[in-house]
Amino acid sequence: MCKVIATLIYALTVSLTHSVSLLAVESILPMMFLLTGKISPKSLIKINIMNAVMILTLSLTWPVFSDGLKTGAIIAARVNMIYTVFFVTMKALGVSGLYGVLLSMRLPVKLCVLFVLTVRGIEILRERFDTALISARLRAPDVTSVTRLKIFASVLGTVLLQSVIHSENMTRAVKLRGGFRGFMNHAGSR
Amino acid sequence: MHISEGILSGSMLAVTWAGTVAGVSYGLRHTSSERIIKTALASSAFFLASLVNVRIGPSSTHLTLLAPMGLILGRSVFPAVFVALLLQAVLFGFGGLLVLGANTLTMALSSLLTYFIFAGMIRKSSGKSAVIFSFLAGAFAVMTGALLTGTLLGLTDRNFLGAVKLLLMIHVPLSCLEGVVTSFLVLWLKRVAPEFLDV
Known part of the structure; x- marks a missing residue:
């Protein structure tokens, strides 16, 4: 601090x-x-x-x-x-x-949870994002710039969908730890 | 679009931090506990997407994705952008802690304005009109972000105005690019997961 x-x-x-x-x-x-x-x-x-x-x-x-x-x-x-x-x-x-x-700093619990889960989400989704981009590149190596943007948008859409699945798991994990306060105490003690 | 440390005056730093605190508390008030988890993961996806180098012709660029963030995160966009920029500053040194307020304000405010202006129109439209509205949303978000950044620079020192004009000119092609990506993403979401746009 x-x-x-x-x-x-x-x-x-x-x-x-x-x-x-x-x-x-x-x-x-x-x-x-x-x-x-x-x-x-x-x-x-x-x-x-x-x-x-x-x-x-x-x-x-x-x-x-x-x-x-x-x-x-x-x-x-x-x-x-x-x-x-x-x-x-x-x-x-x-x-x-x-x-x-x-x-x-005694910031709002929601903001701290948002920070912790965003960091966790980056770790979880990074691999999926990279894999999706690599597979798209391998399937279509020579494409026009517009098609490349289209592929990028659909990869982002797919990762957003996967983020919903992960968020449902996380919601269960947070509830099992006794809500946000319990989750934060648990995260802080790790 | 990041303003780096050492440029803004003390009063600008104070004003932008006050605006960011107000924006983040507004965002948190409008984000339910259930939604905060979805917001965090969507924010992670956007964070990763903004790091991808997209090749366009002979060059490549990083996209800001301000419009998609606004359209998908809605009123929660301020805290999401704040956390994403904090992480960018910590992990990659983009921006900085002192100018975090200014960068959050310019980017999140443009996303939020995009949400208020275009989200309803995009939700109700389909086909060509959805493509046009999403393109306009993408371009609007980038140009508003650049305009807000330019305003902060201009208010710090009037001599920055020449550089601000250049900044705005550079952002015109980028805004078209963001408009195209936003259109593709909105079309994809409308087909596959329209609930993302029902914020």
Whole structure:
């Protein structure tokens, strides 16, 4: 819980900083994470490709080119700093840790149940989704783009139907554990 | 369509979080305990579908599926989108925690508006008119999402308006694509499981 609050405060501070010198001071923490190997520079490649596109877009669309470039560079620095700290926190926490945080924040039970069951649903449906897509690709390797969209829609429809079957099983499991509160206590103790 | 961290101003972050809290509590109030499980699993299916790279001609894209989410989840769409975006931020680093409010507001609000405007028309129609309404729903959801994102950027700094115009232009072909997928999905559901559209 404390880690998440600290990360949010850090992210908010960085988000609201406009001065370059202040940003340099705030970059000490993410730099430490990078130097101690808590995050690999490789994991920053993807966001920096997006950052490059963003800087280019801002410099071309801003009233003054150099101002756009500067704004883009400041935003890119903020994104890197916040992402690094956020990544390290979430890596330490994991999905189960995040679930614990949600519980300790005293959020509505329905929202916590929704979170737990969505994570569970992703695990259950992922395999079925992948299998359906692979089999569709094997049956029809060379199709037009429109047919590909049609196949995608029918695969999604099939997975939605399977989700109903699983939801009926889950409803029974939740009832057997004494409703949502009993289910949450059980999930929390695991 | 994700707004990344470090772009929005403090006041925009506060306003969007307030909107998201209101939207999520509205969604939870209109979601019965029985329905929350179905919502969670449908949300998982949409989460997985949005990660699939769909090849279109020489390039490929990820679909947002905002309209199908709105049409199938109805009033429960706000909490479902909130959880899906939270997981995207945690598992893949898309968006972030601080901008979770803004991203939830733009995406869930466009899905909810799509539901209010098009769900009834799609339910009552069949054949060609169902295809047209679903196409319009798909395109409307994407363009509304992009417009809301653009509004937040424009309200943060007026100089963003040039980039916002570009953002809207890029979303025009994407909205057509989403319209086509929504039409196919609605037609499939009308044939196989029409109860999905009776939210």
